[in-house]
Amino acid sequence: MDMFWNIYSKRLLSSIRNKDQLIWIWAFPLIMATLFYFCLSSVSQSDNLESVPVGVVTDTAYEEDQMFNQVLEQVGSGEDAILKVTEYAQRDKADSALEKGDIDGYILIRENIPQLVVKQDGINQTILKSFLDRYVQTEGNIRSIMEKNPDYALDFEGIMGGDTLTEEISLSSQPYSPVVNFYYALIAMICMYGGMQGLTSITYLQGNLSALGARRMMAPLGRIRVIFYDLLASATVHIMSLLFLLFYITVILRVDFGDRLPLLVLTCLAGTILGVAFGTAISCLTKLGENMKVGILVSITMFCCFGAGMMVSGMKYIVDQHMPIISWLNPAARISDAFYCLYYFDDYQRYCQNIAVILAMAAGMFLLSAFSLRRQNYESI
Structure with a gap:
């Protein structure tokens, strides 16, 4: 020993x-x-997407489009909101906010069609573009439903978010970690x-x-x-x-x-x-x-x-x-x-x-x- x-x-x-x-x-x-x-x-932390800051020009054309108003209100509310909407009464104020980087883009209505204005390309800008494209594609169906059933509460967030019929589950009790x-x-x-x-x-x-x-x-x-x-x-x-x-x-x-x-x-x-x-x-x-x-x-x-x-x-x-x-x-x-x-x-x-x-x-x-x-x-x- x-x-x-x-x-x-x-x-x-x-x-x-x-x-x-x-x-x-x-x-x-x-x-x-x-x-x-x-x-x-x-x-x-990259999987935790934050709400995209976006502006909207609240001119006469916007006020007349009640359906788009409801869509923005629903997708821009709640803790898990897709968008963080800021209203601007005039377009020059929206341009100023975009130039300062306060928002990633802003939306204005022209000829009953929402248009997106951005300063540069990026992930958030792509999300905004996809959101508006999906809205334009489903606008006709949404209007038809609202005309036939004006009191029916549509889930605009679910429609714009693209809900699927599958559910993501984990085979482990531990959360996935990429690191x-x-x-x-x-x-x-x-x-x-x-x-x-x-x-x-x-x-x-x-x-x-x-x-x-x-x-x-x-x-x-x-x-x-x-x-x-x-x-x-x-x-x-x-x-x-x-x-x-x-x-x-x-x-x-x-x-x-x-x-x-x-x-x-x-x-x-x-x-x-x-x-x-x-x-x-x-x-x-x-x-x-x-x-x-x-x-x-x-x-x-x-x-x-x-x-x-x-x-x-x-x-x-x-x-x-x-x-x-x-x-x-x-x-x-x-x-x-x-x-x-x-x-x-x-x-x-x-x-x-x-x-x-x-x-x-x-x-x-x-x-x-x-x-x-x-x-x-x-x-x-």
Whole structure:
């Protein structure tokens, strides 16, 4: 136990004091999460359309068109109003408001036909144009109904909004979020960066790569035990960084990851094991210098994160559809998909499949590393 605590505690202190690892697994994730928050917060709010500010010239022609008056009154009232209507007695006042940007366009009646005046093209201007086009198309039917049944209360908002006979439902208890996948891919990337911990641990145990490794190889203790103690300390430091990142995203940035916090932590732990195993495999299976190994680790990690959808939205879905085998062999994609399953799926079948694949990958990498280390011998140290 004394030997375990001696190796374990020293490795903990070494990892915490490593400046490169402090940057990559502590500072860098927080910076990326913060950038995601500011860059993607507007995306999550883009589905909430606000009322379009529009003006109307209330001249004699407008006053005589009672039906259009009723339509504007109904679609411009209520909390979820399509339009925010402002009346102008004269056209020059409407032109002035349009020039200042107070409204996105204004409507005036000419020859019993509503006409739209805008300053520039845009989403709101397109909405206004579509609204007037739909009104003109349905005007005849509306007039016919009102002439035959003057007391009938027409739902102008429903008519102009284009109600359908289908109802949109969600297959999950969680609301759809277009941004959580980016955070999941970020956490998957940091899990893979646990490879730096594994790589450093193996480097410190190889006599041909460092003076420390030469001294440790001469110690009267079994190599497997030393490696196990060392990697356990490395995994401890890395899971601490992941839990801090998870705390920062969910508590400080207030990103909703659902209500399955224990399983989120379990997924981070599985991802940490895979990341550390990834680093040990690269360190054991290549004879390059430490800097070159780090370069290989970072390059492979970024490529995997690209396939997991961190850089391009929807990339993970594209890979799943066209190259499913590659997707299942992508460790970053499996980690992010495990988070995805916890957020959207009510059952645990696919989540368990992802965790099983993650642990199987980690076991395979550890076995390759152990086989490689057993074959390493030194003629002299």
